[in-house]
């Protein structure tokens with residue numbers, strides 16, 4: 001199975017400077033056979049830095065994190081994709097964990113920040129607004145769409161892998177940050193095999209989030225509602 005690691009980048013130069021040197025080159029130990037980046041139109045030198053590392057960069061025609069996923073499915077030849085945001089949130093040490101699970105038949109593999117053994121960025125805080133919101137979105141998705149398999153604990157996390165076959169089957173079209181949520185809900189409805197492993201979420205290492213919490217949360221609710229109506233119709 002050819003697995004390609006897809007770096008999702010929009011104006012992340014300061015993070016890339018810290019994270020790129022830690023990403024192992026493709027190979028048997030790395031757990032992937034190729035690395036590419038999909039770029040949302042960075043203007044801060046991210047593309048130049050990726051090129052200096054010899055990483056091919058695919059330019060999106062439309063901005064948006066979901067558009068980056070769709071671009072990868074359209075333009076990157078692979079049997080499966082591992083999506084990785086190089087901003088410090090996702091544990092490079094977990095990259096080799098995807099291949100064995102894909103090899104043993106998983107359609108989607110999610111690095112979960114919510115299951116036993118995992119750590120969420122907010123776990124040290126008293127008020128865990130993002131975590132609580134995530135738990136709510138997660139409960140809704142499982143309640144409404146899960147047909148078989150275990151409860152999915154982190155339906156929205158971006159650190160995940162999907163086979164090309166599953167990606168094409170799901171006919172995804174979310175253009176922004178709801179892409180993973182849509183993917184999980186549709187995969188649940190289709191009865192695909194979703195497998196999770198626990199991960200440790202780190203803090204963003206530089207720069208600023210591009211996903212402000214309240215508008216993004218409202219988009220997740222709208223996404224859930226749209227999928228639910230699509231199911232009932």
Ligand SMILES: Nc1nc2c(ncn2[C@@H]2O[C@H](COP(=O)(O)OP(=O)(O)OP(=O)(O)O)[C@@H](O)[C@H]2O)c(=O)[nH]1
Nearest residue numbers: 008009010038040063064065068085204209210211
């Ligand atoms: N290719 C691509 N990547 C994007 C786009 N928008 C955001 N990203 C990337 O998606 C990743 C996640 O975005 P963040 O802004 O970190 O969102 P977050 O992880 O919820 O927020 P933090 O807690 O600040 O890390 C980052 O690597 C971004 O560079 C886009 O339009 N295209």
Ligand SMILES: [Mg+2]
Nearest residue numbers: 085087089204
């Ligand atoms: Mg992030």
